Amino acid sequence: MRDDQRSTCPISTALEIIGDRWTLLVVRDLMFAGKRHFREFLQSEEGISSNVLADRLNTLMENGLITRRDDPSHAQKAIYSLTRKGLDLLPLVVAMSEWTQKYHPGTRRPEAVDLIQRTPKELAQLEAQLKQLHGIR
Amino acid sequence: MRDDQRSTCPISTALEIIGDRWTLLVVRDLMFAGKRHFREFLQSEEGISSNVLADRLNTLMENGLITRRDDPSHAQKAIYSLTRKGLDLLPLVVAMSEWTQKYHPGTRRPEAVDLIQRTPKELAQLEAQLKQLHGIR
DSSP states (O other), X not given: OOTTOSOSOHHHHHHHHHOSSSXXXXXXXXXXXXXXXHHHHHTSTTOOOHXXXXXXXXXXXXXXXXXXXXXXXXXXXXXEEEOHHHHTTHXXXXXXXXHHHHHOGGGXXXXXXXXXXXOHHHHHHHHHHHHHHTTOO | OOTTOSOSOHXXXXXXXXXXXXXXXXXXXXXXXXXXXHXXXXXXXXXXXXXXXXXXXXXHHXXXXXXXXXXXXXXXXXXXXXXXXXXXXXHHHHHHHHHHHHHOGGGOOHHHHHHHTOOHHHHHHHHHHHHHHTTOO
């Protein structure tokens, strides 16, 4: 356990990494919206501010959930990628989506319904596609 | 969609309810530690303050994840119970625990390992026990 951890509880530890209103939105954008650049995350409809976005991207990098490199196709841009650790949040994100769609039907977006209706095999295919896209071995 | 919601995205909606460092710790205590009283939640090792705890309990009630009633066995105490909506966070909590234990092995508590190693049948049994304990029909 690190000195700054609240406890050795896995739930508590996860919440110290992803327990806020914004972090998983960036992960969502990387997973399902094909977003890879700072400006793209800024444009999501929840209206994240550039300060908060910069902070969450840094925390995601420090915790090994994403990486950042120069985008070969844009000289002045950085491109963000999920790591395996970040991609492994997929089951949690699916469980979260399932729960909300059950209890807050107003949030039942077609693309989210599609997500939770995937079979385990289809989810594995999505994961394989994301691995390829983000260069995860 | 409520006026104060950021978007109709289920991930975003869930984060507006449970996206902070403390809320799911209270849910965890109700699910796995058998805690039902204000003072018991206060004693968890993460050291939640009574202000934050009172706030999170209220938000959990407003969002229909828990209920509060007078405890018949303690004249001056309130007892908190999970609702079905709260109990239905179980798959999310299991997914969260699984992820942390994979990537932060220092958090691998025996009781958490036990949780993620349960078969679907054993998880269903746990759910049934919790339903009975919390009076969920």
